[in-house]
Amino acid sequence: MDVQKKSFLRASGSKKTIVTSPSRSYNMSRIRSKNTKVEMLLRSALWAKNIRFRIHPDKVMGSPDIFIAKYRLVIFIDGDFWHGYNWAATRERLKSNKEFWIAKIERNMQRDEQVNLYFAEKGFTVMRFWEHQIKTRLKECVNQVMLYIESSKIGVIPNKE
Template identity: 40%
Template sequence: MVDKVSKEKRSYIMSRIRGKDTKPEILVRSYLFSKGLRFRKNDKRYPGTPDVVLPKYKTVVFVNGCFWHLHEGCKYARIPKSNVEFWKKKLYGNKKRDKHNQELLEEMGWKVITVWECELKKDKREQTLENLYAQITSGH
């Protein structure tokens, strides 16, 4: 299947995609901060550079895009129809790396929580954020 936009336009579109401070991340951080939690963001000292690190709770949070991290069973996690081999390698590689980083963090004694972009859509957002807060603070 041929891409509907030029190679240059596609390159520009892809270059605008942020790696940090995405809308879903900002939403999660704002909520946690409003609940009185203090954290570090995008801390490179930890495997996978977690989006939120809460040392007091020995917990890290990753806010993952469903497409980029191939959220299983999610309608937003689809391999594009053009350049299929590239996308398979890229997206399955991301998924493998995520799993490896999670294992490393757990071996270091950290609780790892993943919040998916689709769980932050308006109809699910409030419940997702309340569950996240409960997961972080349980046992403290």
């Protein structure tokens, strides 16, 4: 790929590179929405506990990261930035292209709510984990899924709150 970059000297004498549209586009294309590292962490931990599931089923609304039809469980792994974790603070820290990012992330948050309502109406339980939760507290996330599955086996679904 032919990446165009412009370099100039700052007043301090250090060099700064401005990323142009083609290279920014290339960088953004490298960001994955499926099979991310945190998703793979949770999936491999669940698989190790003998929890079997489908990933990204095509015919299911919202393309959940993990889908367990037997227990009517849908799991989403939300990226902290893309889905608005701590949105009030993050929103204020945005510097470039602020209007675009605010609109995009707020649309993602609205879509997340619509998907949650859809699955609730269909009788599914939706679990959403933030990427930082999986990175720092993977065992707790897995235990939450295990608790739900064990409870649903005996017919007692834990309270969602």
